[in-house]
Amino acid sequence: MKNGEFPGMHPASAMDYLPVAQLREVQFARLKETVRRAYENVALFRKRMDERRLKPSDLRRIEDVVKLPFMVKTDLRDNYPFGLFACPMREIVRFHASSGTTGKPIVVGYTQEDLDDWSRAMMRSFAACGVHRGDIVQNAYGYGLFTGGLGAHYGAEALGAAVIPVSVGNTDRQIMIMKDFGATVICCTPSYFLHLVDRAAELGVDLRKLPLRIGVFGAEPWTEDMRQRIEAAGGIRAFDIYGLSEIAGPGVAMECTHQAGPHIFEDLFYPEIIDPETLELLPDGTEGELVLTALCKRAMPMIRYRTRDITALEPARCACGRTLRRIRRIGRRSDDMLIVRGVNLFPSQIEAALLKVEGTLPHYQIVVDRMKGLDTLEVQVEVTAEVLSDTVGGLEQLRAQLGRAIESVTGLHPSLRLVAPRTLQRSEGKARRVIDKRVL
Amino acid sequence: MRWKQLSVFLENKPGALSEPCRLLAGAQINIRTFSLADTREFGILRMVVDDPDKARRLLRRHGFAVRVNDVLVIEVPDRPGELAAILDGLDGSGINVKYGYGFTVDGQGKGVLVFAFDDPDKALSILKKKRVAAGLKGGR
Numbered sequence: 327m328k329n330g331e332f333p334g335m336h337p338a339s340a341m342d343y344l345p346v347a348q349l350r351e352v353q354f355a356r357l358k359e360t361v362r363r364a365y366e367n368v369a370l371f372r373k374r375m376d377e378r379r380l381k382p383s384d385l386r387r388i389e390d391v392v393k394l395p396f397m398v399k400t401d402l403r404d405n406y407p408f409g410l411f412a413c414p415m416r417e418i419v420r421f422h423a424s425s426g427t428t429g430k431p432i433v434v435g436y437t438q439e440d441l442d443d444w445s446r447a448m449m450r451s452f453a454a455c456g457v458h459r460g461d462i463v464q465n466a467y468g469y470g471l472f473t474g475g476l477g478a479h480y481g482a483e484a485l486g487a488a489v490i491p492v493s494v495g496n497t498d499r500q501i502m503i504m505k506d507f508g509a510t511v512i513c514c515t516p517s518y519f520l521h522l523v524d525r526a527a528e529l530g531v532d533l534r535k536l537p538l539r540i541g542v543f544g545a546e547p548w549t550e551d552m553r554q555r556i557e558a559a560g561g562i563r564a565f566d567i568y569g570l571s572e573i574a575g576p577g578v579a580m581e582c583t584h585q586a587g588p589h590i591f592e593d594l595f596y597p598e599i600i601d602p603e604t605l606e607l608l609p610d611g612t613e614g615e616l617v618l619t620a621l622c623k624r625a626m627p628m629i630r631y632r633t634r635d636i637t638a639l640e641p642a643r644c645a646c647g648r649t650l651r652r653i654r655r656i657g658r659r660s661d662d663m664l665i666v667r668g669v670n671l672f673p674s675q676i677e678a679a680l681l682k683v684e685g686t687l688p689h690y691q692i693v694v695d696r697m698k699g700l701d702t703l704e705v706q707v708e709v710t711a712e713v714l715s716d717t718v719g720g721l722e723q724l725r726a727q728l729g730r731a732i733e734s735v736t737g738l739h740p741s742l743r744l745v746a747p748r749t750l751q752r753s754e755g756k757a758r759r760v761i762d763k764r765v766l
Numbered sequence: 767m768r769w770k771q772l773s774v775f776l777e778n779k780p781g782a783l784s785e786p787c788r789l790l791a792g793a794q795i796n797i798r799t800f801s802l803a804d805t806r807e808f809g810i811l812r813m814v815v816d817d818p819d820k821a822r823r824l825l826r827r828h829g830f831a832v833r834v835n836d837v838l839v840i841e842v843p844d845r846p847g848e849l850a851a852i853l854d855g856l857d858g859s860g861i862n863v864k865y866g867y868g869f870t871v872d873g874q875g876k877g878v879l880v881f882a883f884d885d886p887d888k889a890l891s892i893l894k895k896k897r898v899a900a901g902l903k904g905g906r
Contacts, residue, residue, distance in 0.1 A: 528826050709775045709808075711826065714833040716773035716812060716882065717864055718803045744808050746777045748829045 336453035342648045354388040356621035364627035367412035402432035423471040424571045435625040448481020451580035455565040459486035466514035468494040473575025478513045516548040523559045534561030587652035610641040679731035695763040703740045770818035774811040775831040801867040844877045855896045
């Protein structure tokens with residue numbers, strides 16, 4: 327233990343252990359209030375309630391949430407920018423935005439109380455994975471319209487940790503600061519951390535020898551294989567944080583030190599799993615689409631928001647004793663599935679194949695196009711020094727191996743292209759994995 | 767003698783070759799000889815340079831995928847039969863030539879050959895034993 331500290335449970339984490347019956351009461355009281363506010367102030371919500379002949383007073387217990395209408399991402403787009411706000415502008419203190427399904431971004435607003443709730447959720451997130459006062463948090467999430475940067479920033483500050491607001495990018499400077507400041511916690515996307523690891527090795531810096539001990543990784547799906555690689559290469563423990571700007575930002579759910587899937591902060595965010603086809607509620611333990619209701623959001627009530635993330639609520643209680651349910655690792659979304667030549671394709675499948683051949687995950691990009699009526703699938707893979715051969719034959723063999731591995735996982739024969747290091751696009755530290763050029 | 771050859775991955779597009787060469791020039795690293803292996807999509811630039819370790823570090827720092835492997839650099843008289851003599855010397859040893867390249871310097875009567883063997887150590891010892899190439903005498 328550094329500095330001889332033995333941090334106990336953080337006071338903010340007390341809500342994590344609320345007995346279930348009490349938790350349901352808290353959820354219900356907050357749901358009722360949020361539904362009432364939305365009904366009175368948001369035209370779209372009122373219209374949908376009226377269509378169902380529902381009044382906020384029809385809610386009798388938390389389970390009645392299933393009677394309420396869903397919200398989807400296109401609702402935010404259609405009501406761009408402020409159409410879903412439930413309070414006047416003088417109460418709004420912050421905006422964030424994220425990429426929408428088409429063209430315009432989606433915009434979210436926060437009152438001061440919303441920001442305070444979100445900060446507390448992030449504070450509990452950090453506390454859950456063992457971050458405490460005295461830690462030095464290198465926050466490499468992007469600051470700006472993206473919720474990652476400011477969300478992690480305020481949460482870490484609220485906890486009393488020392489924050490380095492370095493934001494995303496400038497990898498060499500990240501490594502220098504990490505080393506010189508003695509950062510103990512890093513927040514970024516898992517793919518960016520792997521990039522940091524690679525770059526550090528090029529610069530002769532061994533991250534395992536630095537004080538860094540915890541990584542808070544989110545904003546993109548990742549795998550257990552990646553966790554193992556990150557932990558081995560970084561000499562840290564890697565935790566999965568989950569969130570989305572529509573609901574708040576990062577800190578909707580976070581893994582505890584048992585690393586058994588992110589706990590949802592259920593007193594703030596009510597989770598359901600539905601069948602994305604029939605929209606029926608599914609029991610805990612069954613895989614389906616995650617639907618979230620922000621129980622306290624004042625500026626922009628989000629009720630039964632369809633996240634498109636495919637997961638399941640773990641039925642078993644976590645060994646940590648939290649009463650908060652956990653979500654399983656999100657490997658895919660109900661909308662990141664590509665259909666290529668009639669075959670369902672998930673980027674995570676390609677990732678698994680590349681990892682199997684190369685041992686480590688290279689940067690890659692999937693390009694789907696359509697030529698003369700036929701879908702084409704090209705996988706571009708960056709060549710690293712580790713797999714480079716001095717002969718054309720060696721590289722052709724690597725190419726063939728990668729192609730075969732992808733084919734065996736997906737059933738699709740890709741055209742595989744080897745490209746030079748760092749030529750594939752990375753935006754906001756978030757790797758852009760799929761480019762679908764088809765006009766369908 | 768044995769020497770470290772650098773192989774650099776390049777995409778097959780205009781300008782791809784000039785960047786690594788400019789970097790080496792800027793660091794005063796001398797390219798003794800090189801060859802390009804290419805396919806439609808990518809190429810491998812193989813180089814023998816005077817300071818391979820420095821060159822490797824420099825290229826890696828600038829994001830290139832670089833691989834280092836041992837090659838034999840053999841100096842021979844510039845006359846018919848010298849290459850054949852080397853290959854004859856290896857006949858029956860089971861050693862495979864992965865690739866090779868070479869050059870002669872006009873007016874000096876010498877040629878320099880670069881060989882990548884699948885087993886450079888064995889190739890070197892056989893060639894030394896058979897003294898097929900005068901240029902090997904300076905080998906290490």
